[in-house]
Amino acid sequence: MKADNSPARGMRDLLPADVATRDHVLHAITSTYRTFGYQRIETPALEDINRLQGGQGGENEKLIYQVLRRGLPETTEADAPIRDLVDLGLRFDLTVPLTRFYGNNHATLPTPFRSLQVGPVWRAERPQKGRYRQFYQCDIDMIGEPSVLAEAELIEATTAALAAVGLHDITVRLSDRRFLSALATDAGLPEESWDRFFITLDKLDKIGWDGVRAELADMGLPTTAITAALDKISNLREVPAEKLADALTTAVPSLADTVVDDLAATTASLDRLAQQRSLRWEFDPTLVRGMGYYTGQIFEITHPEMSSSVAGGGRYDKLIGHSLGKDVPACGFSIGFERIVGLLSDEIARNATAVLAESDISVADALAVARDLRSQDRVVEVVRRSGKLGAPLKRLQTAGFASFVSVSNESGTLMIGDKRSI
Amino acid sequence: MKADNSPARGMRDLLPADVATRDHVLHAITSTYRTFGYQRIETPALEDINRLQGGQGGENEKLIYQVLRRGLPETTEADAPIRDLVDLGLRFDLTVPLTRFYGNNHATLPTPFRSLQVGPVWRAERPQKGRYRQFYQCDIDMIGEPSVLAEAELIEATTAALAAVGLHDITVRLSDRRFLSALATDAGLPEESWDRFFITLDKLDKIGWDGVRAELADMGLPTTAITAALDKISNLREVPAEKLADALTTAVPSLADTVVDDLAATTASLDRLAQQRSLRWEFDPTLVRGMGYYTGQIFEITHPEMSSSVAGGGRYDKLIGHSLGKDVPACGFSIGFERIVGLLSDEIARNATAVLAESDISVADALAVARDLRSQDRVVEVVRRSGKLGAPLKRLQTAGFASFVSVSNESGTLMIGDKRSI
Numbered sequence: 090m091k092a093d094n095s096p097a098r099g100m101r102d103l104l105p106a107d108v109a110t111r112d113h114v115l116h117a118i119t120s121t122y123r124t125f126g127y128q129r130i131e132t133p134a135l136e137d138i139n140r141l142q143g144g145q146g147g148e149n150e151k152l153i154y155q156v157l158r159r160g161l162p163e164t165t166e167a168d169a170p171i172r173d174l175v176d177l178g179l180r181f182d183l184t185v186p187l188t189r190f191y192g193n194n195h196a197t198l199p200t201p202f203r204s205l206q207v208g209p210v211w212r213a214e215r216p217q218k219g220r221y222r223q224f225y226q227c228d229i230d231m232i233g234e235p236s237v238l239a240e241a242e243l244i245e246a247t248t249a250a251l252a253a254v255g256l257h258d259i260t261v262r263l264s265d266r267r268f269l270s271a272l273a274t275d276a277g278l279p280e281e282s283w284d285r286f287f288i289t290l291d292k293l294d295k296i297g298w299d300g301v302r303a304e305l306a307d308m309g310l311p312t313t314a315i316t317a318a319l320d321k322i323s324n325l326r327e328v329p330a331e332k333l334a335d336a337l338t339t340a341v342p343s344l345a346d347t348v349v350d351d352l353a354a355t356t357a358s359l360d361r362l363a364q365q366r367s368l369r370w371e372f373d374p375t376l377v378r379g380m381g382y383y384t385g386q387i388f389e390i391t392h393p394e395m396s397s398s399v400a401g402g403g404r405y406d407k408l409i410g411h412s413l414g415k416d417v418p419a420c421g422f423s424i425g426f427e428r429i430v431g432l433l434s435d436e437i438a439r440n441a442t443a444v445l446a447e448s449d450i451s452v453a454d455a456l457a458v459a460r461d462l463r464s465q466d467r468v469v470e471v472v473r474r475s476g477k478l479g480a481p482l483k484r485l486q487t488a489g490f491a492s493f494v495s496v497s498n499e500s501g502t503l504m505i506g507d508k509r510s511i
Numbered sequence: 512m513k514a515d516n517s518p519a520r521g522m523r524d525l526l527p528a529d530v531a532t533r534d535h536v537l538h539a540i541t542s543t544y545r546t547f548g549y550q551r552i553e554t555p556a557l558e559d560i561n562r563l564q565g566g567q568g569g570e571n572e573k574l575i576y577q578v579l580r581r582g583l584p585e586t587t588e589a590d591a592p593i594r595d596l597v598d599l600g601l602r603f604d605l606t607v608p609l610t611r612f613y614g615n616n617h618a619t620l621p622t623p624f625r626s627l628q629v630g631p632v633w634r635a636e637r638p639q640k641g642r643y644r645q646f647y648q649c650d651i652d653m654i655g656e657p658s659v660l661a662e663a664e665l666i667e668a669t670t671a672a673l674a675a676v677g678l679h680d681i682t683v684r685l686s687d688r689r690f691l692s693a694l695a696t697d698a699g700l701p702e703e704s705w706d707r708f709f710i711t712l713d714k715l716d717k718i719g720w721d722g723v724r725a726e727l728a729d730m731g732l733p734t735t736a737i738t739a740a741l742d743k744i745s746n747l748r749e750v751p752a753e754k755l756a757d758a759l760t761t762a763v764p765s766l767a768d769t770v771v772d773d774l775a776a777t778t779a780s781l782d783r784l785a786q787q788r789s790l791r792w793e794f795d796p797t798l799v800r801g802m803g804y805y806t807g808q809i810f811e812i813t814h815p816e817m818s819s820s821v822a823g824g825g826r827y828d829k830l831i832g833h834s835l836g837k838d839v840p841a842c843g844f845s846i847g848f849e850r851i852v853g854l855l856s857d858e859i860a861r862n863a864t865a866v867l868a869e870s871d872i873s874v875a876d877a878l879a880v881a882r883d884l885r886s887q888d889r890v891v892e893v894v895r896r897s898g899k900l901g902a903p904l905k906r907l908q909t910a911g912f913a914s915f916v917s918v919s920n921e922s923g924t925l926m927i928g929d930k931r932s933i
């Protein structure tokens with residue numbers, strides 16, 4: 090009886106052509122990051138459940154695959170908390186594990202530490218088209234660098250990585266959480282409303298200015314403050330680079346000079362980079378980025394063929410303090426690996442050669458012919474054959490073979506044909 | 512307060528140097544396998560718990576990390592089976608997922624299908640030195656090939672992969688489950704005792720001939736049968752290749768001709784291979800291999816520096832039938848990836864260049880200098896510096912830098928030093 094062989098709900102199998110595309114993208118990205126000094130690390134897929142539910146993961150903490158303790162009795166007791174049966178969970182991102190990793194290993198790591206992480210994360214999200222419950226993330230982080238050297242380099246390295254994948258027509262969007270807080274202050278929004286204000290502003294793309302205004306009014310925020318905040322934001326859109334510092338200090342008087350200087354330094358570096366590469370950048374006062382742990386500049390990269398961003402990140406100077414016990418400046422950038430793979434669905438050519446061995450050829454002979462050919466060709470497969478050539482050749486072509494060599498036995502003599510294209 | 516930042520019990524963090532060594536080994540192995548036509552596939556880490564506990568995993572089924580269903584109530588009911596709270600588990604090997612994968616995707620895969628899998632598996636084993644609860648496996652499998660073309664090619668490809676890693680002094684040990692069954696028959700061992708007989712024989716290395724004899728006697732097996740079986744095995748050790756067929760038919764008269772022919776074909780191919788490469792092989796009648804699902808030839812590779820085998824595998828013609836509903840011939844070989852990495856602990860040289868930027872150099876300037884250098888050098892990192900050169904240079908040397916370029920500001924002019932070795 091045939092069993093149901095589907096993967097678990099919301100998961101997927103990756104076929105050879107899928108993996109080839111993914112490996113190609115991963116190799117392009119990671120080899121570029123390596124030239125900037127980022128070094129790959131790996132953490133376990135399972136982390137302590139208390140760490141995963143520590144409050145840094147936002148909504149993702151509700152989507153954790155929780156792992157049962159080992160050695161439990163076979164049946165449950167009445168009214169025991171389910172939570173007590175669990176001690177581990179599958180990671181939902183690579184940032185929470187990175188902060189633990191840094192806390193555990195910082196004594197042996199250089200300062201700044203340039204980390205590269207690539208690997209699967211798991212979220213029990215409602216299954217939907219193109220979203221999977223296991224998917225890859227690809228993050229670089231610079232830990233221990235307080236200056237915008239981190240921001241500027243992370244952005245440059247990520248644009249270079251995307252160019253290596255073939256994504257050129259990109260725009261870097263930049264803002265700063267400190268700017269958003271100062272703006273909220275100057276507009277007269279009460280501090281306890283800031284988080285919800287940011288969340289609403291983040292929806293501007295989807296619900297428009299009127300939608301944002303209505304949602305803020307529904308929160309009971311004062312109309313004058315809402316109008317002041319949205320006017321300031323609106324006035325700061327599409328300000329040219331050379332006028333940005335002035336526009337910021339005018340619109341948001343309480344903004345600290347260091348924030349303006351930091352933005353000027355990052356944009357100066359982006360300007361210089363844009364002279365060498367096709368690259369657009371803009372200060373975007375509507376940019377929020379979802380995670381609550383950002384403390385400074387935030388940024389994302391967009392591409393005309395994708396509705397959501399290709400990559401996103403920012404500075405998080407307080408996060409490592411939770412695990413290490415003292416704050417360490419840190420900044421990260423995460424590439425939307427699965428989105429990029431979805432964009433580049435071209436199959437990678439295999440360019441393999443088949444050794445078509447008649448059924449009366451000994452295994453030792455067939456493998457020896459393949460071994461000889463392998464010294465010249467990249468990929469050589471042995472394929473057993475009986476009878477006509479037509480059908481096998483058709484199959485080989487479909488499977489990505491470019492050429493074949495026929496091996497037959499004629500009156501006891503091994504006959505090796507010339508290599509022929511398919 | 513500093514939290515405990517250790518990884519979960521039995522797990523480990525992999526530092527940059529660890530990952531570099533592992534990537535080097537993985538690349539050597541997978542790029543060799545690719546030249547034989549093996550293509551990488553990927554399956555999800557989580558599988559249905561019923562599939563994982565389907566009886567093919569032997570002792571490993573007791574070591575599964577079990578995942579709680581989502582959406583459960585917050586507290587348990589009295590006397591409910593814990594098992595009902597679980598729907599998924601983390602895979603403990605790559606073979607069970609492969610059989611599901613083949614069942615799910617066989618219609619789009621070539622015949623034979625050459626599969627390459629590399630990735631983590633999880634087992635909640637008792638923590639001990641050098642054994643971890645998350646570790647990598649590296650498997651190749653040929654599915655759909657009934658002849659020993661599969662066995663001979665898997666062995667050749669794996670010896671080539673090990674040679675690419677630098678392991679040359681290896682021995683291939685070969686046997687056949689059908690031979691072991693015929694031997695047990697001819698010795699007069701009752702069929703229901705075979706599995707335990709094989710398990711005991713498998714301990715020969717550890718407990719010696721006397722230990723095996725005593726353990727078999729403790730099972731209540733007839734002394735004459737025990738003696739007959741062990742004498743046959745003993746007589747078949749170290750038989751030279753050209754006498755193997757005769758020795759087998761003499762020692763085990765009920766052995767089918769096809770088994771003898773298959774062993775002859777595999778050994779003929781090994782003989783041919785050994786003419787080209789430094790390689791030893793032997794028929795080893797004491798070889799069992801742990802898993803219950805093997806149906807034909809079994810093999811492993813040993814290395815003088817390792818007490819357990821470097822790689823092991825065999826034919827399993829009945830396993831895919833469990834998921835597909837019809838039997839498909841299959842044969843696999845698994846490399847002990849973690850054992851090999853443990854053997855090759857040399858650090859991979861980074862050969863990086865540091866841009867040592869004085870603190871008054873702008874970020875845009877420092878990154879531009881690094882960008883220029885990156886067109887010549889493989890890895891270029893920007894490092895902020897203030898004050899003397901001595902201490903930073905010492906740190907750079909420890910971090911694997913080979914050279915540096917100093918960038919300073921002299922009376923408003925950017926000064927870029929020559930590249931100097933560290």
